Amino acid sequence: MATECMMNSGRDSTQRVEFGCSEESMVPEKFVWPDEFKPKEGLPELQVPHIDLQKFLSGNQSDIEETIRLVDEACKKHGFFLLVNHGVDMELVKKLHECMEEFFTFPFDVKQKAQRKFGENFGYANSFIGRFSNKLPWKETLSVPYVADHQKSTAHDFIFQIYGNELSHHGKVYQECGEVLSELGLKIVELLGLCLGVPKEKFRKIYEDNESIMRLNYYPPCEKPELTLGTGPHCDPTSITILHQDHVSGLQVYVDDEWHTIPPTTDSFVINIGDTFMALTNGVYKSCLHRAVVNCKESRKSMAFFLNPAADKVVRAPDEVVEKNPPRKFPDFTWPMLLELTQKFYRSDSNTLKAFIPWLEEQQKLAKDTNTAPPL
Ligand SMILES: C=C1C[C@]23C[C@H]1CC[C@H]2[C@]1(C)CCC[C@@](C)(C(=O)O)[C@H]1[C@@H]3C(=O)O
Numbered sequence: 001m002a003t004e005c006m007m008n009s010g011r012d013s014t015q016r017v018e019f020g021c022s023e024e025s026m027v028p029e030k031f032v033w034p035d036e037f038k039p040k041e042g043l044p045e046l047q048v049p050h051i052d053l054q055k056f057l058s059g060n061q062s063d064i065e066e067t068i069r070l071v072d073e074a075c076k077k078h079g080f081f082l083l084v085n086h087g088v089d090m091e092l093v094k095k096l097h098e099c100m101e102e103f104f105t106f107p108f109d110v111k112q113k114a115q116r117k118f119g120e121n122f123g124y125a126n127s128f129i130g131r132f133s134n135k136l137p138w139k140e141t142l143s144v145p146y147v148a149d150h151q152k153s154t155a156h157d158f159i160f161q162i163y164g165n166e167l168s169h170h171g172k173v174y175q176e177c178g179e180v181l182s183e184l185g186l187k188i189v190e191l192l193g194l195c196l197g198v199p200k201e202k203f204r205k206i207y208e209d210n211e212s213i214m215r216l217n218y219y220p221p222c223e224k225p226e227l228t229l230g231t232g233p234h235c236d237p238t239s240i241t242i243l244h245q246d247h248v249s250g251l252q253v254y255v256d257d258e259w260h261t262i263p264p265t266t267d268s269f270v271i272n273i274g275d276t277f278m279a280l281t282n283g284v285y286k287s288c289l290h291r292a293v294v295n296c297k298e299s300r301k302s303m304a305f306f307l308n309p310a311a312d313k314v315v316r317a318p319d320e321v322v323e324k325n326p327p328r329k330f331p332d333f334t335w336p337m338l339l340e341l342t343q344k345f346y347r348s349d350s351n352t353l354k355a356f357i358p359w360l361e362e363q364q365k366l367a368k369d370t371n372t373a374p375p376l
Pocket residue numbers: 137141213215231232233234235236237238306339342343347348
């Protein structure tokens with residue numbers, strides 16, 4: 001089981017603890033987070049607007065204006081809102097969760113066939129021991145590529161290359177989910193364009209050939225949930241996140257200097273702004289710190305669809321946005337450059353974009369000094 005696997009990977013030193021769900025238990029040292037990061041009980045719920053997508057798409061003018069007002073207000077404050085009546089077939093999402101349950105309860109050697117290598121963005125990862133030396137997340141993940149241009153590759157291809165026909169039914173579900181979530185993502189960025197006074201086609205064009213990441217998160221039960229974190233505090237470096245939680249709570253968001261919960265609502269998606277889209281709005285919409293906590297009773301699963309522009313798309317806030325909110329705050333960049341920073345040099349937190357700008361300038365100077373092609 002995953003817990004056993006994590007325990008093995010960190011068995012070298014453990015910390016005997018006094019409190020929690022069971023008296024005698026160990027959490028490997030590397031999974032124990034510093035006190036200031038440890039989860040707390042009794043958090044307030046974050047009040048996020050419930051955005052009815054069908055009502056917005058087919059509603060009257062006042063429905064449209066109300067939706068725009070609610071989304072704009074939430075994105076300017078913390079970047080989170082709930083999407084309901086979204087048109088996605090939840091039977092497909094149920095199948096996705098069934099594939100997740102089957103995959104993450106495979107024997108470790110089966111999962112390890114998809115092992116994600118350092119610097120790579122896709123595949124299976126557990127404990128992240130290869131990437132981080134401490135503050136390890138109590139989770140296993142499977143990251144699957146989704147490319148809107150099916151001529152290039154499919155999520156099914158990715159799974160087939162590793163498992164052949166054995167997991168073909170998983171690959172098909174991942175691809176089908178990717179297709180509906182990619183379409184949903186385009187509707188979301190069009191809505192955000194309307195909120196910002198940007199022609200909706202402008203944002204659609206950036207993401208219509210998206211090269212996205214479907215991240216499957218599996219959080220095994222932890223005997224000492226008050227000592228660790230399922231996913232550490234971070235801002236998503238990506239553009240738009242479409243998150244589906246199962247029935248187990250765990251998502252927390254840091255707003256007004258306090259952690260808040262967003263309880264699971266299995267028929268809706270949690271939508272949040274990532275760093276890349278914050279840059280595309282010249283900082284007007286916020287990419288907000290969030291994390292996931294675990295519990296000692298049951299596993300938790302979540303699927304995060306990270307919408308990203310194609311590799312060659314230049315991320316540059318439209319003039320319509322910058323004119324209303326001068327000056328221009330971010331250099332032009334492409335998503336693969338920010339992704340490389342997070343995969344090889346910088347663990348995503350609340351300052352990833354701040355760290356990215358000097359790193360990018362250094363890369364561009366290096367390219368100039370060595371007379372090689374600049375990263376952009
Ligand atoms: C581009 C990405 C990197 C991460 C997955 C996506 C968007 C969120 C990032 C992540 C979840 C932020 C917290 C740290 C991280 C290492 C993790 O816990 O998985 C991040 C992902 C990653 O780098 O693999």
